[in-house]
Amino acid sequence: MTLQKIVKTLAVLGALYGVSVAALPAANCCSLLEAVLPVNILSIGTSNYTTVNNDYWSSSAVLSPSCIFSPTSPQEVSQAVKLFTDNQCKFAVRGGGHSSVPGAANTNDGILIVTEGLNEQSLTNENSVWLGAGLTWGEVYGYLGPYHKSVVAGRYYPVGTGLLLGAGLSFFGNEYGLAIDNVKTYEVVLYNGTIIHANSTSHPDLHRALKGGGDNFGVITRYELITLDTPDWIWGGMVYYNQSQLSQVEDVLYDYHVDIAVNDVKTHVLPQFGFNGTTNETLNFSPIFYNGALNSTPAALQPWVDAQPYKNTMRPTQVVDLATEFDAGFGYGLVQVQRTFTVYADKQFFRDVWYQFQVWLQGYKQIPGFYGLHCNMPVTPNAVQQGVLKGGNVLGMEGAGNRTLSILYFGLTFNNLSDTDAVFPAFATFVESMMSLAEQQNVRHPYIMWSYAGHDEKVIEAYGEENNNFLRRVKQDYDPVGTFTNLVSGGFKLPAPGY
Ligand SMILES: Cc1cc2nc3c(=O)[nH]c(=O)nc-3n(C[C@H](O)[C@H](O)[C@H](O)COP(=O)(O)OP(=O)(O)OC[C@H]3O[C@@H](n4cnc5c(N)ncnc54)[C@H](O)[C@@H]3O)c2cc1C
Numbered sequence: 309m310t311l312q313k314i315v316k317t318l319a320v321l322g323a324l325y326g327v328s329v330a331a332l333p334a335a336n337c338c339s340l341l342e343a344v345l346p347v348n349i350l351s352i353g354t355s356n357y358t359t360v361n362n363d364y365w366s367s368s369a370v371l372s373p374s375c376i377f378s379p380t381s382p383q384e385v386s387q388a389v390k391l392f393t394d395n396q397c398k399f400a401v402r403g404g405g406h407s408s409v410p411g412a413a414n415t416n417d418g419i420l421i422v423t424e425g426l427n428e429q430s431l432t433n434e435n436s437v438w439l440g441a442g443l444t445w446g447e448v449y450g451y452l453g454p455y456h457k458s459v460v461a462g463r464y465y466p467v468g469t470g471l472l473l474g475a476g477l478s479f480f481g482n483e484y485g486l487a488i489d490n491v492k493t494y495e496v497v498l499y500n501g502t503i504i505h506a507n508s509t510s511h512p513d514l515h516r517a518l519k520g521g522g523d524n525f526g527v528i529t530r531y532e533l534i535t536l537d538t539p540d541w542i543w544g545g546m547v548y549y550n551q552s553q554l555s556q557v558e559d560v561l562y563d564y565h566v567d568i569a570v571n572d573v574k575t576h577v578l579p580q581f582g583f584n585g586t587t588n589e590t591l592n593f594s595p596i597f598y599n600g601a602l603n604s605t606p607a608a609l610q611p612w613v614d615a616q617p618y619k620n621t622m623r624p625t626q627v628v629d630l631a632t633e634f635d636a637g638f639g640y641g642l643v644q645v646q647r648t649f650t651v652y653a654d655k656q657f658f659r660d661v662w663y664q665f666q667v668w669l670q671g672y673k674q675i676p677g678f679y680g681l682h683c684n685m686p687v688t689p690n691a692v693q694q695g696v697l698k699g700g701n702v703l704g705m706e707g708a709g710n711r712t713l714s715i716l717y718f719g720l721t722f723n724n725l726s727d728t729d730a731v732f733p734a735f736a737t738f739v740e741s742m743m744s745l746a747e748q749q750n751v752r753h754p755y756i757m758w759s760y761a762g763h764d765e766k767v768i769e770a771y772g773e774e775n776n777n778f779l780r781r782v783k784q785d786y787d788p789v790g791t792f793t794n795l796v797s798g799g800f801k802l803p804a805p806g807y
């Protein structure tokens with residue numbers, strides 16, 4: 309492509325998305341950056357640009373950045389962000405690329421910063437580890453395993469550190485809480501290029517704001533996570549159930565929410581129901597885990613065996629091997645759409661929602677590659693309390709008291725981006741109707757988990773007014789010019805007062 313053609317294409321895209329400043333400024337920004345940091349730029353049209361730009365879990369997240377910037381140090385990020393603020397250059401930041409929200413971690417009219425060159429891993433002497441923002445959880449577990457250590461983080465190998473800004477459900481969550489609550493320090497590049505450490509003693513307000521505040525405050529270059537000691541091996545695998553067993557699985561997953569996960573905090577289960585539109589078959593396949601060096605299924609997890617899985621891979625193993633096993637089947641390159649909301653664990657409501665989702669899914673199974681996924685993921689009272697003990701976050705879950713919350717996940721997969729319009733509005737309407745049902749039945753909790761939300765869900769608003777006011781105060785102190793609202797404009801943004 310000639311430069312003229314690129315500019316023309318971008319202008320057309322700009323008009324499509326209603327962006328008046330499009331085209332030339334973005335191209336100019338790439339030139340400005342290239343003048344300062346030439347080796348780190350991938351130009352549009354090169355094969356490296358294409359490879360890196362296609363590296364997203366959902367094909368809907370692949371956009372057309374004007375160029376890609378791949379820094380290898382916090383100082384390079386600092387130089388770039390200052391330059392972007394000074395010149396009003398739009399940009400986006402990508403960690404592991406697993407957000408399915410188009411524009412959250414990519415851009416059509418700006419520069420994409422990819423973080424894979426920020427890959428430091430270094431244990432400290434204080435039960436913590438520094439991790440570069442470009443690492444995946446599989447890499448981290450692989451690094452920590454030989455030291456008999458682990459971190460409270462994502463469960464699937466290729467998922468990235470963006471999870472440490474939203475919430476973070478983990479193998480270790482029932483005991484230690486959400487991933488965000490186990491971030492000791494965020495190393496942050498502010499709008500003006502200043503690099504600061506936000507932790508419990510240095511910029512503690514920013515530390516708390518980042519625990520749920522996402523990309524509204526800065527670019528994170530490194531995270532210091534609390535480590536936990538793990539035994540020589542742990543016990544875990546995947547249990548698979550046929551249609552005939554699903555009713556029993558529903559009973560067990562409710563007991564898991566209110567009893568097992570509460571009373572044996574070393575357990576973890578992620579109950580997943582999947583509907584394959586091609587075969588019209590529904591299965592359950594659930595990652596299952598116990599943080600102990602066992603050689604057989606512990607009593608706490610026995611109900612999952614009693615529910616008669618047709619396949620059960622539980623064995624003595626390592627966390628990194630589970631992260632690999634669980635990710636198989638969640639491959640790249642398809643369209644992924646997600647939505648979520650939260651309820652107090654309720655057996656009948658769980659059943660009603662899953663039944664109605666199955667009925668809804670039947671109506672779309674002719675779409676090529678159609679697949680539906682539903683999960684109930686507990687956040688126990690102890691998990692919430694861990695967050696309080698570790699300094700607090702902005703999610704607004706404290707009021708749940710002694711009741712286990714459940715994050716309800718709804719996901720759709722299909723082959724072709726052109727089918728999105730046929731599915732998306734109906735999907736949103738369906739999930740909203742389930743939210744209304746939850747309200748009618750008095751089981752709804754307002755929280756919307758960042759990591760699983762649809763692009764139009766009101767994630768930050770759901771944290772409540774007090775947390776929103778707090779976030780706005782912190783925003784005034786750390787991003788007074790609004791770089792991380794106006795220039796980094798994708799994803800979930802802190803709303804203006806009085807939303
Ligand atoms: C297969 C699969 C498994 C998953 N498993 C889990 C799980 O076990 N637990 C869980 O809680 N969630 C899980 N998730 C959800 C996951 O937490 C979110 O998708 C999360 O956004 C992924 O982070 P990422 O870095 O890969 O994503 P990205 O898409 O790269 O980033 C997500 C958001 O974070 C921002 N961001 C990323 N890095 C930075 C940075 N350095 N500075 C500033 N902003 C940044 C991006 O701009 C974007 O808005 C899973 C998702 C998938 C698809």
Ligand SMILES: *[C@@H]1O[C@H](CO)[C@@H](O)[C@H](O)[C@H]1NC(C)=O
Nearest residue numbers: 347348349350354355356357
């Ligand atoms: C492109 O990628 C190849 C293979 O990863 C690498 O060797 C090369 O240096 C890259 N080129 C640029 C310009 O980044």
Ligand SMILES: *[C@@H]1O[C@H](CO)[C@@H](O)[C@H](O)[C@H]1NC(C)=O
Nearest residue numbers: 492493505506507508509510
């Ligand atoms: C917070 O960060 C500062 C600056 O790096 C450091 O001096 C301090 O020890 C850290 N505090 C904690 C509790 O880690």
Ligand SMILES: *[C@@H]1O[C@H](CO)[C@@H](O)[C@H](O)[C@H]1NC(C)=O
Nearest residue numbers: 549550551552589617618619
């Ligand atoms: C369960 O389903 C699997 C995969 O479809 C099949 O191979 C197996 O025979 C079924 N088992 C039972 C007990 O129904």
Ligand SMILES: *[C@@H]1O[C@H](CO)[C@@H](O)[C@H](O)[C@H]1NC(C)=O
Nearest residue numbers: 584585586587637677679721
């Ligand atoms: C759905 O079933 C088809 C046909 O057996 C298979 O090719 C496809 O991989 C399945 N999809 C998923 C996501 O399991």
Ligand SMILES: *[C@@H]1O[C@H](CO)[C@@H](O)[C@H](O)[C@H]1NC(C)=O
Nearest residue numbers: 551587588589590666670673
């Ligand atoms: C698909 O499965 C549903 C639910 O089990 C059933 O009612 C329906 O008849 C099936 N449709 C086809 C085309 O097999």
Ligand SMILES: *[C@@H]1O[C@H](CO)[C@@H](O)[C@H](O)[C@H]1NC(C)=O
Nearest residue numbers: 566570689708709710711712
């Ligand atoms: C939970 O709290 C309610 C009200 O505070 C109390 O009545 C109930 O007994 C508690 N339940 C448990 C299991 O602690």
Ligand SMILES: *[C@@H]1O[C@H](CO)[C@@H](O)[C@H](O)[C@H]1NC(C)=O
Nearest residue numbers: 675676677723724725726727
């Ligand atoms: C996607 O849909 C478009 C428009 O309906 C069609 O032309 C194209 O062949 C489809 N591609 C695939 C891979 O199914």
Ligand SMILES: *[C@@H]1O[C@H](CO)[C@@H](O)[C@H](O)[C@H]1NC(C)=O
Nearest residue numbers: 498500501502785786787788
């Ligand atoms: C950068 O911004 C922060 C937060 O507003 C401020 O404290 C700091 O002094 C600024 N740094 C410079 C070099 O202006």
